[in-house]
Each structure stands twice: as C-alpha cells, then as structure tokens.
Amino acid sequence: MTEVKDGSCAVVVVAAGSGQRLGHGVPKARVPLAGSPMLVHAVRGVLKAGIAAQICVAIPEGDAALASICEQLAAEAATAGVLFTAVDGGAERSASVTAALEVIADGVTNIMIHDAARPLTPSGVFNRVAAALRDGAAAVIPALAVTDTIKTVVPASLPATGAGLEKVVDTPARHQLRAVQTPQGFRLDTLRRAHEYLLTLDAAAAASITDDAMLVEALGEVVFVVQGSTHSLKITTPMDLLLAEAMLAGPLRPRWIEG
Numbered sequence: 554m555t556e557v558k559d560g561s562c563a564v565v566v567v568a569a570g571s572g573q574r575l576g577h578g579v580p581k582a583r584v585p586l587a588g589s590p591m592l593v594h595a596v597r598g599v600l601k602a603g604i605a606a607q608i609c610v611a612i613p614e615g616d617a618a619l620a621s622i623c624e625q626l627a628a629e630a631a632t633a634g635v636l637f638t639a640v641d642g643g644a645e646r647s648a649s650v651t652a653a654l655e656v657i658a659d660g661v662t663n664i665m666i667h668d669a670a671r672p673l674t675p676s677g678v679f680n681r682v683a684a685a686l687r688d689g690a691a692a693v694i695p696a697l698a699v700t701d702t703i704k705t706v707v708p709a710s711l712p713a714t715g716a717g718l719e720k721v722v723d724t725p726a727r728h729q730l731r732a733v734q735t736p737q738g739f740r741l742d743t744l745r746r747a748h749e750y751l752l753t754l755d756a757a758a759a760a761s762i763t764d765d766a767m768l769v770e771a772l773g774e775v776v777f778v779v780q781g782s783t784h785s786l787k788i789t790t791p792m793d794l795l796l797a798e799a800m801l802a803g804p805l806r807p808r809w810i811e812g
Contacts, residue, residue, distance in 0.1 A: 564679075
C-alpha cells in the first residue's frame with residue numbers, strides 16, 4: 554500500500570448518492586454547480602484547506618463519467634502533492650466509507666468523512682476539525698446551533714379527519730441542539746473499530762445509524778463539536794442547488810465564499 558508521512562490526515566469524499574431529489578437524472582456528484590460537477594467543487598475545497606495527505610472518493614460502481622472526473626481530479630491532487638484514490642461506493646453510506654477505509658495509505662492516523670453534497674464547505678471548517686484531532690480528540694464534528702424550535706411527534710388522528718396527522722410529544726431544549734455537518738473527523742483506528750462494530754448489528758439497528766459520528770458514539774467514545782458554517786449547506790433539493798448557484802455567482806461571491 555502507498556505510504557504517506559506518519560501522522561497524516563486522509564479525507565474520504567462520499568460521492569455515491571443517487572441525487573434523485575435533485576431531478577437531474579444523474580448521480581448527485583455529477584450535477585453541475587456553476588459549470589462544474591459538484592464533486593469537483595468538493596474535492597477542490599479539500600485541496601484548498603491543505604489538511605489532507607490523501608483524498609479518497611467513493612463513487613457509484615460502474616459510473617464511467619465520474620471515474621473520468623476522478624482522473625482529472627487526481628492530476629490536480631498530484632500537483633498539490635496529495636495522494637488521490639477512488640473506490641466503488643455502496644448502496645448505503647456506510648458501505649462507501651468501509652470501501653474507502655480499505656485503501657487508506659500507511660502513515661495516516663486521522664481521517665475525515667466528507668459529503669460531496671456539501672461542496673462549498675470553507676477551509677476554516679476543515680482546519681477546526683483537524684485542530685481538534687491534533688489536540689487529542691478521537692472524534693469531532695462541525696455543527697451549528699439550531700435556530701428553529703424542534704418538536705418530537707408521533708402519528709395521530711382526529712375523529713373527523715381520520716389518519717394522517719401527528720401530535721407533539723416533546724419539545725427538546727433548543728440551546729442543547731446542534732445541526733451536524735461534514736467533514737466529520739476521527740482517529741483512523743477509532744473509525745475502523747466503529748465499522749467493525751457495525752457488522753455485528755442487525756439490519757434494523759444498522760439502518761438507524763445515520764452518520765459515522767453516531768456509530769462512534771455507539772462505541773462509547775466522546776464526540777467533540779466545533780463550529781460549522783452556514784456556507785456548508787447540503788445540496789439535496791432543487792432549492793438548495795439554486796441557493797448554492799446564487800452564492801457562487803455575481804459580485805457578492807467574495808462575501809459568501811469563506812477562506
């Protein structure tokens with residue numbers, strides 16, 4: 554296996570999503586954003602942050618177009634002195650991360666898992682996560698305080714209207730809630746243990762785990778939180794894409810795109 558400098562950080566960019574809700578008829582990572590595929594923006598963001606000795610991208614199996622894009626990105630990464638690898642992702646996010654873990658270079662001790670669907674994540678977020686890992690955190694995530702009031706609900710009905718309603722059963726204290734973003738950072742050995750643990754779970758339990766931080770929490774590890782960014786929006790719907798396009802366009806671009 555290729556080696557990098559001991560103590561290095563790798564970044565896995567998960568790019569195997571279908572993107573059905575965006576309505577472009579292609580995987581999300583290939584959806585154009587300001588003239589370039591979303592994946593290109595995401596990988597260039599990692600390179601700009603300057604924290605990665607290796608970038609590994611997980612793409613849909615058999616996607617020749619994304620494989621070609623990865624070849625172009627590999628050349629850009631090589632110019633920056635960064636090892637670039639691509640792997641076939643899986644139907645589930647966890648399968649994509651597991652595949653990427655198999656090709657992480659010798660010498661890597663810290664790893665970040667990042668979504669290609671967050672292509673505008675500023676360098677500052679990557680650097681805050683990297684700093685927490687250097688300071689000894691085994692797991693760290695960027696997040697923002699929740700500004701909306703959040704309700705916990707269950708299905709309900711009224712005699713006159715029938716089913717289809719919900720009722721509130723709890724209102725969590727908003728000051729304790731955080732909206733989680735990526736990249737999520739981990740010690741490599743911690744994340745590998747977490748994915749080994751995932752293999753021991755039944756299908757229902759595995760499906761209930763929605764990100765790598767939640768999986769690491771299940772091991773009993775402390776997950777630290779650093780400040781995220783409003784610019785790290787996750788592009789899931791056409792409205793999200795429209796907002797991202799607006800952030801990259803026109804004379805206000807420098808105001809929106811953080812360093």
